[in-house]
Amino acid sequence: MIAATMPSPEPIAASFPVAFCKGCGKSVVTGLTLDDAGIERRLCVHCDTPITTEIEWVSATVLESTGYYIGTPTAPRAGGCGGGCSSGACGVRKN
Numbered sequence: 536m537i538a539a540t541m542p543s544p545e546p547i548a549a550s551f552p553v554a555f556c557k558g559c560g561k562s563v564v565t566g567l568t569l570d571d572a573g574i575e576r577r578l579c580v581h582c583d584t585p586i587t588t589e590i591e592w593v594s595a596t597v598l599e600s601t602g603y604y605i606g607t608p609t610a611p612r613a614g615g616c617g618g619g620c621s622s623g624a625c626g627v628r629k630n
């Protein structure tokens with residue numbers, strides 16, 4: 536039997552690695568990947584441009600001030616996409 540654990544809705548106390556992305560032309564959240572040699576490389580999470588500048592670890596509050604959204608999604612708009620989801624959470628807007 537496989538026991539699965541659900542993530543608990545705890546307050547976010549993490550920090551996020553942010554750096555300037557030349558491809559996006561703005562500060563973005565970065566992520567790590569491994570190259571073919573197994574060496575960690577930091578990339579833009581939006582366009583995969585390698586990050587060569589120093590990263591800054593910022594709080595969720597600071598990150599949200601730059602346009603990101605952290606936390607529970609806001610209440611969906613009534614009506615949804617019209618494609619059957621009825622919740623508006625699918626990301627498709629009807630108008």
Ligand SMILES: [Zn+2]
Nearest residue numbers: 556559579582
């Ligand atoms: Zn980018």
